[in-house]
Amino acid sequence: MTTRNLRQRKFWLIVAGAFILLFSLRLASPVSARPPAQETEKYCLSCHGDSTLSMTLPDGETLSLYIAQDDLRHSVHSSVGIECEACHNNISEYPHPELKYKNKRELSLAYYQTCEKCHSANYEKAKDSMHAQAAQTGNLNAPICTDCHGAHDVRSPNEPRSLISETCRECHTEIVDTYRQSVHGAALMKDENPDVPVCTTCHGVHNIQDPRTNQFRVAEPELCAGCHANKELMSKYGLSADVYSIYKRSWHGVDVSVYKARWPTIWHDSAVCADCHGIHDIRTTKDPQSKVNSKNLLTTCRQCHPSAGPNWTDAWTGHNEISLERTPFLFYVEKFYTSFTPFVLWACIIYVILQIVRATVDRVRRNLQ
Amino acid sequence: MSGKRTNPSQPAQQERTFLRFALGQRWEHAVLLLSGLVLLLTGLPQKYREFSLSQDLLSTPEQVNFIRQVHHIAAIILALEVIYHIGRIILLMVRRKLPGDLLPVWQDVRDAGQMLQYLLFLRKDKPKFGRYNFEQKVTYWFIFFGLAIMGLSGFIIWFPVGFTQFLPGGVVPAAKLAHSTESVVMAIFIIIWHVYHVHIERMNLSMFTGRVSEDEMREFHAKEYDRLTGQTSSSAQAGEKK
Numbered sequence: 129m130t131t132r133n134l135r136q137r138k139f140w141l142i143v144a145g146a147f148i149l150l151f152s153l154r155l156a157s158p159v160s161a162r163p164p165a166q167e168t169e170k171y172c173l174s175c176h177g178d179s180t181l182s183m184t185l186p187d188g189e190t191l192s193l194y195i196a197q198d199d200l201r202h203s204v205h206s207s208v209g210i211e212c213e214a215c216h217n218n219i220s221e222y223p224h225p226e227l228k229y230k231n232k233r234e235l236s237l238a239y240y241q242t243c244e245k246c247h248s249a250n251y252e253k254a255k256d257s258m259h260a261q262a263a264q265t266g267n268l269n270a271p272i273c274t275d276c277h278g279a280h281d282v283r284s285p286n287e288p289r290s291l292i293s294e295t296c297r298e299c300h301t302e303i304v305d306t307y308r309q310s311v312h313g314a315a316l317m318k319d320e321n322p323d324v325p326v327c328t329t330c331h332g333v334h335n336i337q338d339p340r341t342n343q344f345r346v347a348e349p350e351l352c353a354g355c356h357a358n359k360e361l362m363s364k365y366g367l368s369a370d371v372y373s374i375y376k377r378s379w380h381g382v383d384v385s386v387y388k389a390r391w392p393t394i395w396h397d398s399a400v401c402a403d404c405h406g407i408h409d410i411r412t413t414k415d416p417q418s419k420v421n422s423k424n425l426l427t428t429c430r431q432c433h434p435s436a437g438p439n440w441t442d443a444w445t446g447h448n449e450i451s452l453e454r455t456p457f458l459f460y461v462e463k464f465y466t467s468f469t470p471f472v473l474w475a476c477i478i479y480v481i482l483q484i485v486r487a488t489v490d491r492v493r494r495n496l497q
Numbered sequence: 498m499s500g501k502r503t504n505p506s507q508p509a510q511q512e513r514t515f516l517r518f519a520l521g522q523r524w525e526h527a528v529l530l531l532s533g534l535v536l537l538l539t540g541l542p543q544k545y546r547e548f549s550l551s552q553d554l555l556s557t558p559e560q561v562n563f564i565r566q567v568h569h570i571a572a573i574i575l576a577l578e579v580i581y582h583i584g585r586i587i588l589l590m591v592r593r594k595l596p597g598d599l600l601p602v603w604q605d606v607r608d609a610g611q612m613l614q615y616l617l618f619l620r621k622d623k624p625k626f627g628r629y630n631f632e633q634k635v636t637y638w639f640i641f642f643g644l645a646i647m648g649l650s651g652f653i654i655w656f657p658v659g660f661t662q663f664l665p666g667g668v669v670p671a672a673k674l675a676h677s678t679e680s681v682v683m684a685i686f687i688i689i690w691h692v693y694h695v696h697i698e699r700m701n702l703s704m705f706t707g708r709v710s711e712d713e714m715r716e717f718h719a720k721e722y723d724r725l726t727g728q729t730s731s732s733a734q735a736g737e738k739k
Contacts, residue, residue, distance in 0.1 A: 386547075472685060489618075
């Protein structure tokens with residue numbers, strides 16, 4: 129018996145050993161972490177690594193032909209093995225074919241089109257943007273891929289998050305500076321807050337639309353609600369997540385929702401979030417510079433209700449539920465009707481039913497007699 | 498029910514009728530009915546704007562404005578009618594000619610109690626009523642105070658900026674809620690209570706014809722009948738017309 133037991137155990141040990149061997153082979157197998165071979169890059173940089181290399185374009189501009197190795201090494205492309213010829217697809221040998229571009233912008237406008245080869249979805253989206261419209265009107269400075277993403281030094285556009293606002297600030301300087309003073313922008317600049325909206329959160333990324341249209345205005349409350357109706361997110365900052373649902377029931381909100389449902393292209397004057405809170409300069413309500421701070425509220429109301437008197441601001445219930453402290457009149461009216469309405473309804477129904485029953489019984493009795 | 502004047506030269510042939518509402522009162526009712534109906538029909542789609550049926554009616558921003566204007570015009574007409582009505586009451590009071598038939602009295606409470614007993618089979622007969630029974634008084638005063646609430650709140654939300662020059666701002670949302678809710682309460686009351694009493698319980702068109710028949714007088718306004726004829730309603734004899 130014992131020999132048999134021993135033999136059995138030996139067999140199983142061999143099986144287990146074989147399995148372990150197989151597994152370790154698989155784990156250590158071919159996929160090595162070697163960086164991809166940068167053959168072309170090394171070859172090109174043998175000339176273009178010279179910081180003095182440049183040429184003069186027909187318009188008189190000096191085009192530097194120097195490519196810093198550091199830029200390339202940190203770019204998202206080079207590190208995954210996408211090399212020079214992927215974009216410079218018209219250059220395959222030395223000497224290079226002659227450059228036909230009159231100036232640097234012309235060269236950029238020609239080269240950025242190669243982005244489409246790999247990034248066709250975003251490239252198509254960008255064609256539908258406000259920026260592309262500007263380009264169509266003949267504005268040569270309308271941004272193209274490389275203006276925002278860079279050319280040789282393409283990096284992840286949102287690392288750190290504040291980089292996005294930096295990129296937009298290249299052209300939209302004033303707006304971004306205002307934004308950075310706002311409650312959202314300040315939090316972003318202070319500690320790269322992951323929750324606050326950056327430019328692209330509201331405006332979109334590649335298909336950025338004109339924010340001055342009726343469609344944008346009418347959809348705006350929902351845009352803000354994306355974060356401000358999110359309970360989890362708002363509780364993190366001690367904010368109410370009911371602001372949107374209460375707004376939707378308000379005079380302004382109902383009006384806007386009808387326009388959104390029926391006439392999204394027709395301009396409406398009912399207030400949306402930004403009309404009172406500001407756009408790029410949104411501040412907390414406690415901030416004395418906030419448009420909705422109690423000191424400034426009447427001025428803000430008067431944008432649309434010019435002859436409103438000082439009592440007017442109390443007509444606005446804010447984004448608050450009905451309460452005795454804040455809205456006593458409304459509180460008592462609501463309290464009255466929550467009992468009066470069902471009382472009238474049931475009193476009428478019961479009384480009329482009793483009358484119908486009694487009248488029917490009387491009639492039946494009379495007929496039986 | 499005939500609504501025709503009783504002709505003394507044709508006695509006993511034609512059923513005798515009694516004048517219940519003077520022409521002026523009938524006109525007042527007609528104005529109230531029509532303006533109230535227009536207000537309800539133009540108000541409801543504004544109250545329930547989220548319903549697609551309302552949005553079909555308020556199909557363009559111009560249409561919304563139009564509906565609002567109709568609502569405002571009907572409101573002015575109704576307000577004028579209320580002013581006329583109250584003015585006439587004051588005038589009659591000054592002349593000491595105001596009949597007090599509509600004022601609520603303790604007898605109405607007793608009548609209501611007896612009516613309830615009758616409805617619960619605790620009593621064989623309905624109580625005898627005067628010119629206006631307690632049901633009709635409830636109707637009048639319910640609509641009277643309802644219109645007061647609707648008018649006051651309606652003008653506040655029509656001219657919110659003007660009213661808050663001297664009233665606290667909090668009255669505006671309160672007026673909006675009151676206007677919106679009271680309208681539904683009144684609609685419920687009129688549709689269930691009033692329509693039952695004047696159309697289903699019996700077809701009572703006296704508010705349009707102005708007259709009620711002798712039978713109706715005896716059955717529904719026995720005390721008034723007795724007072725006018727000097728007889729008891731149980732004895733079916735001809736009396737003099739009011």
